[in-house]
Amino acid sequence: MKKNLWNKYTDEQLKELSDVTEQYKNCLNECKTEREAIEFTIEKAKEAGFKDLKEVISEGKKLNTGDRVYACCMNKSIALFQIGKEPISHGMNILAAHVDSPRLDIKRNPLYETDGLAYLDTHYYGGIKKYQWVAEPLALHGVIAKKDGSVVKVNIGEDENDPVFLVTDLLVHLGAAQLEKPAATVIEGEKLDILIASKPLDESELKDEKDAIKANVLKLLKEKYDMEESDFQSAELEIVPAGKARDCGLDRSMIASYGHDDKICAFPSLLAMLEVKETEKTSCCLLVDKEEIGSMGATGMQSKFFENMVAEIVALTEGDSNVKVRRALQNSKMLSSDVSSCYDPLYAEYFTRRSTATIGFGITFNKHTGSKGKNGSNDANAEYIANLRKIMDDAGVGYQLVEYGKVDVGGSGTIAYISANYGMEVIDCGISVLNMHAPYEVGSKADVYEAYRAYKAFLRNA
Template identity: 65%
Template sequence: MDRKNAWTTYSKEELDRLEQVNTEYKNCLDAGKTERECVTLAVEKAKAEGYKDIRDIIKNGEKVKAGDKLYAVCMNKTIALFHMGTKPLTEGMNILGAHIDSPRIDVKQNPLYENEEFAYLDTHYYGGIKKYQWVTLPLALHGVIAKKDGTTVQVSIGEKEDDPVFIITDLLIHLASKQMEKKAATVVEGEKLDLLIGSRPIELDETLEEKEKEAVKANVINLLKQYYDMEEEDFLSTELEIVPAGKARDCGLDRSMVLAYGQDDRVCAFTSLFAMLDVEEVEHTACCIPVDKEEIGSVGATGMHSRFFENTVAELVALTEGESDLKVRRALMNSRMLSSDVSAAYDPMYAEVFEKRSSAFFGKGLVFNKFTGARGKSGSNDANAEYLAKIRNAMDAQSVAYQFAELGKVDAGGGGTIAYIMANYGMEVIDSGVAVLSMHAPWEVTSKADVYEAYKGYKAFIEEMR
């Protein structure tokens, strides 16, 4: 079934709105390069639209009613937003789920060392990356330093024009004959992804001259002390993430695409957030939950496998209908969800791994995947046909461009999302998202039309699903 290219259908007014959505999207990508930054940004935007922290509601002994807007944060890395509907929670919610962690390189807890008068940070990559893509790029450091006195210091180095940037070096081609014979998975090894952060020795005075043997490392420690009042021991309680330095940019002479880091899966998370904040009235409670840790299996307290979401729903049930474990189970079982994660866009440069009839194409709208997984649908949520029909009806009701696809040829590989986790509650779930070129690379590409249609589709889901 052929789908129209959405660009051919837009009026002048729609094109203006498309650019507005994409401008806001790019700004969010620049402000949210880590999961912590994404949550901070989401809270800021939610508060501006009248959302209140559920902890304050509980503390003040307030009741929750239709129209109320609430949010709950888990360890500053996951957030759940709720717009209460006119129908009771036991009749289910319309849930938009996406993840805000992205493939990156993390700094280890004992990272700083000197080697031949170079200062490095030792690292461990996070998520599925092609390691060779991360060398010789300008890189930035984002994260937090948590100190023993309970204070935290925000870190962001490499994003401003006058900031220094960092680099992971690579072997020069002139001496790389043996390296070039290696397989792509090992051409750059994980332990060689250490970040070069300095090469200048500390200025020694008479008291230091005899003592200081690692003068470059000492200079880095001195600078950290100046800028962040940080001791080397404070690395033990830091979360520092290495990400590509630079802003999201328009891509193509026609400016039809977005080039940016972290679009998997922030393209779905931010468009879901935009839709959530734009909704005015809902029958079924609307929920948007951008979560952490999907790239490493949705594990841990801030991943979808945790009880955070379930516990928050239990609090909402208690605030609206009184405490009841059965009502919590009903609320979850009767809910409907879009588990939003990116899809692989058909790339004619690598056509051999795609099955064209079941591929996601740029410019053809929001992508739905009845199933994901690998090989024989292993690890997949496989959505019911009846639910697919309801999804189609909701999208058509608001003229959303959409397409159905799979992730490449049957035996070419595979992937998964958070869908199967939420399906454990018995709720209806389907995977959806935006088609991406160069997925999991430091710089990924999306179509502005698809970003816009994702926003429209998520809003239609909240408003139309019954």
């Protein structure tokens, strides 16, 4: 029976909840991009005694029970391992989540000037409602990779003294025709360009009267980042909502922030991984990129990165053996964590009430995701769900068995089906959020805490 969690907590648990969620808010503020999330993860992992797997291999060392290592892929995905008492070929307990979020990406040749204003051209990333991204303060995060091999970090718009950026919208006084358009096209993708400047370069510095505002932007970028216009071609610059995570509600029971999808699952997974020691089975925390666009590419779940790193771990514990790698993967159990839909009374017609998650009622388990007939879904085995129910009940964890919404309305997919290709036990789980994929999403502090408790119980007892 689903229950609101707040009344069950002891004073000690409420104190721990506050500590966990304050750490999580800090994570949200520091980790708005996948690169920032991986940098944050490596820092925390090193503090907890994890060593770079590359260094272990280069030193010719073996891995033993209790050893902790991490492997990073292109600064956008990471796998952390803690060697258990049992051979890894007996399987691992894996916590998986993704660290990319919907956003606007800067194009390769983005900077242009027109009619007294300068803009950066963008291409949206992931599934967004485009109209939600206009007339909101935005920040610029990312890196500029230069031909000399140097990589410069960019972060503009987060400090209170920084400028912010905007996507402009048509004034309502002239918007009658615009407002008659369907929501999907009221703002078109090519109109999501970022307003960045309106001041021209001083005439004494101009070599050409054309595009004086653009010239001033290039001057500022040169002074700040020693950047040429051509360096946009090898830059990864992302536009995200500016500002910090904030407590939401008079009771401060919720958190409003950009990037809950999927930091709200990635952070408690990481925290559980860092804290749980001396496990029977090898523990793993896998944080990947590109989930919002199909998990493709070298840093997405569909790449061979994770499989390759498991092979390295097997070689350093049981010896080089392809069949043991296959056994390690097939014998594993995974919680594939991602945000779930949350019942919203204002949009009740899109949900089946008894089958939809309620905010503040605990971690979610989705036997399947997909849409319209479970299409594209992993479908967890009943025996595995029963095992998880026992683990959660024994640990006193609040949880919900849920679905996304009404059957023919829509649905979603995660990385679970990809991991299931190895034959391992996988279930979709996570935390329900309001406003999913919006610039600001809302999640419950109680659900974050309960996920943290659930992940610890899973690593110890699965």
